[in-house]
């Protein structure tokens with residue numbers, strides 16, 4: 001595994017920061033009921049409102065002249081602890097701030113709004129974007145006169161040409177992508193968007209800051225569904241946005257006014273999950289490589305998609321953009337396309353260990369049929385153009401022993 005101490009400014013390695021960042025441990029004792037205490041992990045602050053010693057202090061806190069908490073929709077100590085940890089992991093050099101939201105979609109909405117998309121502005125969006133993000137752009141931002149054009153963002157030549165032709169306000173990409181696991185050359189795309197004055201927004205949910213740091217590569221705004229790898233245990237819904245000036249001020253204001261702030265309990269669980277991100281990701285990447293390689297040799301499988309494989313179209317880009325090749329694998333069953341849905345359903349129903357569920361990034365291995373889940377809203381023609389066939393299965397590889405996962409897949413393949 002590559003050494004994650006990657007920038008001159010960073011004092012501690014990623015693994016160390018993942019455990020300690022954001023835990024603003026006090027050096028003076030707090031006292032409750034006559035006993036002093038010193039919590040080593042930030043408590044869950046369930047209070048909706050925060051009082052101060054006098055109203056003058058409240059006045060200064062509300063006016064932004066003095067740092068302090070006042071109202072939980074603005075922020076909350078448990079949420080800030082998680083946000084600080086994310087900011088350190090995404091942007092160790094400093095300068096960017098993290099904002100936690102109640103879901104990945106709330107985070108994406110805030111990121112798009114912070115890019116000041118208004119009437120007559122154009123957004124260039126990756127064709128392979130998560131379906132709800134694409135629909136958010138077309139339906140919700142479309143109502144306000146924003147035009148979204150979908151492009152193949154894994155071809156930087158296409159990105160450059162479209163940016164020159166359409167002069168977009170923002171470019172939205174996803175890397176690693178769902179479900180074919182394409183990897184964008186984020187650094188090269190950032191150079192092009194920057195020279196054109198457009199904001200580059202990267203949904204880095206599948207990669208996490210452990211595998212890729214888009215801000216270091218020149219992106220302006222990073223978005224995660226923290227529901228996935230960051231929290232990692234399939235037990236909360238959360239999102240984060242990380243950005244520096246000028247977007248951070250807009251994000252703070254949008255969150256305050258729209259109110260999609262993460263709750264303290266979810267923030268605490270997300271922060272706890274984050275501490276094991278490197279351990280989980282190492283195991284998930286290792287398992288995914290092993291599973292991808294084993295499935296490539298299976299007679300009932302026609303094709304396997306994983307950036308570690310020699311025939312993956314972005315293998316070379318992955319080598320310089322990602323620290324490792326990620327924990328998702330997708331594969332096509334070797335069946336006629338006309339019978340493919342039934343075969344895919346028979347396979348999924350025959351799984352005994354892998355969990356049938358439309359999410360990813362959990363400690364459990366999850367399996368899903370993209371054509372009827374993440375890509376359900378698309379027409380069959382558009383799905384076909386994107387390569388999302390009826391025979392395609394997506395696996396989000398967990399931290400189990402890989403032999404048990406391979407064994408389960410092999411026995412379920414007997415059912416197709």
Ligand SMILES: Cc1ncc(COP(=O)(O)O)c(C=O)c1O
Pocket residue numbers: 103104105106130174178203205206224225226227237238239359
């Ligand atoms: C890549 C990606 N981005 C954003 C989201 C939305 O996240 P959430 O479900 O936390 O709102 C998802 C959800 O699956 C996703 O896969």
